[in-house]
Amino acid sequence: MTTGHTSPPPPGTWLREMTDGDCGAVAAIRVRGWQSAYRGLMPQAHLDAMDVGRETELRRERLAEGGAVNLVAVAGPPGAPGTPGQEVVGWAVYGAYREDDGRRTGGGELYAIYVLPGRTGAGTGGSLLAEVMARAAADGFPTLALWVLRENTGARRFYECAGFLPDGATEDFDAGGLMVPEVRYVAALTPPPPPPGG
Secondary structure, eight states, rough: OOOOOOOOTTTEEEEEEGGGGHHHHHHHHHHHHHHHHHHHHHOOHHHHHHHOOHHHHHHHHHHHHHHHEEEEEEEEESSSSTTTTTTEEEEEEEEEEEOOOSOOOSSSEEEEEOEEEEEETSSSSHHHHHHHHHHHHHOOSSEEEEEEEEOOOOHHHOOOOOOHHEEEEEEEEEEEEEEEEEEEEEEEBOOOOOOOTO
């Protein structure tokens, strides 16, 4: 079982829930993250066509829809969103598993997690993932699933180090007309302990 204990962010970095004002920064992180992490794994034309403006509007729409928990990692002084000197450097979002074909019920899903290129390997992604796992466990999800490109060996190692394992499910992702194989990873979550006296 995975505990989901919180891993502290790197010094000078902290986590909070995403706001509408973060959508532009989150969109840039997602686009740059794809263009960096998926180079050579997806058609370059597909990556080059990604647009931060369109992605910003999509992030705003998804945030307004609700139904998911969006977290950001912020470098700079703590305080209200938009405090001078703050920079959003990572982002993660999770919610109920999206059961298009009914293969899994009752669990949670990590929909996305990205760190600004240049800040990878510093612990930001690990702290975001640990926070997602802790919150998903507190929300009552017994498991947390995610989909990752089969050939993205770096991401697969990252998830395996956090306690995720492939469960044998696969599907193809349409990347500009090229079907790219994905594999599903799942981690069991340990519920948080009851409050004292409970």
